[in-house]
Amino acid sequence: MHVLQIYNPSSLEYMNNIKTLWVLDIFYIVGWLAIIFAEGAWLLDLGRLSLGIGFGLTCYVGPVYLAEITPKNVRGLLMSISQSMTGYGASFTFLVGSFVTWRSLAIIGCIPSLLLLLALFFIPESPRWLDYIENQRLQQNSDDNVLNLFRRKYLHIVIIGVGLMVVQTSDGLCGFLFYMSEIFDSAGISSTLGFILVAVVQASATGQCLGCFLTGLSYFLQVYKFEGIYCDTPYDK
Numbered sequence: 328m329h330v331l332q333i334y335n336p337s338s339l340e341y342m343n344n345i346k347t348l349w350v351l352d353i354f355y356i357v358g359w360l361a362i363i364f365a366e367g368a369w370l371l372d373l374g375r376l377s378l379g380i381g382f383g384l385t386c387y388v389g390p391v392y393l394a395e396i397t398p399k400n401v402r403g404l405l406m407s408i409s410q411s412m413t414g415y416g417a418s419f420t421f422l423v424g425s426f427v428t429w430r431s432l433a434i435i436g437c438i439p440s441l442l443l444l445l446a447l448f449f450i451p452e453s454p455r456w457l458d459y460i461e462n463q464r465l466q467q468n469s470d471d472n473v474l475n476l477f478r479r480k481y482l483h484i485v486i487i488g489v490g491l492m493v494v495q496t497s498d499g500l501c502g503f504l505f506y507m508s509e510i511f512d513s514a515g516i517s518s519t520l521g522f523i524l525v526a527v528v529q530a531s532a533t534g535q536c537l538g539c540f541l542t543g544l545s546y547f548l549q550v551y552k553f554e555g556i557y558c559d560t561p562y563d564k
Contacts, residue, residue, distance in 0.1 A: 344392040344453050347384060352443050354381030359437035363430060374433075395453035404544075418525075425519045 354377045361374030390406060397405050424432045477485070511521035 344388055344395070344455075345447065345450060347388045348392070348443070348447055348450070351381045351384035351388065352440055352447065354378070354384070355440040356437065356444065359433050359440060362433040363437065391455075392453055395455045396451070421525050422523060425523050 358374045358377030358379075358381060361370050361377060365371045365374060390409065393405060393409055394402055420432065420436070423435060427435070507521065507525065511517065
């Protein structure tokens with residue numbers, strides 16, 4: 328999944344964000360359908376692979392497209408909300424999964440993908456892609472390609488980017504999520520109770536981060552506003 332993210336910037340050179348959203352949504356739908364109709368382990372693995380590819384594309388094109396279509400004054404806020412929704416979505420899945428079967432949970436997970444499929448007919452293209460097309464017309468003889476990433480002047484940037492992705496996936500979180508039920512059962516705790524506790528902790532942590540951000544933002548706006556009033560007062564006189 329994270330190996331795919333390395334090549335996502337290259338893929339967006341040839342496909343706009345809307346086309347990439349179509350591709351990742353197809354991977355999501357195919358993955359969920361494979362899990363829903365699975366009768367054996369191989370189809371479950373195929374569905375998980377398809378979902379992983381879709382998620383790998385989402386990790387890049389989602390924030391990029393959101394940053395490109397939003398104004399600067401609200402870009403940071405919307406990006407923070409987008410990241411928070413990831414945590415809330417995982418918490419919701421753990422909570423609902425404690426009361427429904429895995430097949431029913433897969434059906435619920437397929438609903439957002441189907442809604443995205445309908446929304447893609449109305450989503451506008453990002454200004455970056457339109458500007459990119461215009462620049463391509465002006466630079467037909469450009470020799471830029473993906474091999475430039477391995478030049479000496481870009482090598483440290485590539486190493487840092489790949490290293491961050493490797494560290495992110497080496498924290499053991501994926502293994503914990505995959506074997507969470509067995510871990511709680513081995514510890515003598517009900518897996519249903521464990522899922523609920525994990526959902527509560529995730530929602531609490533995400534909410535705390537969002538709350539701290541909003542609190543800091545409110546103090547910043549208050550100080551900025553008061554300083555503006557203080558600075559304007561002498562000129563008013």
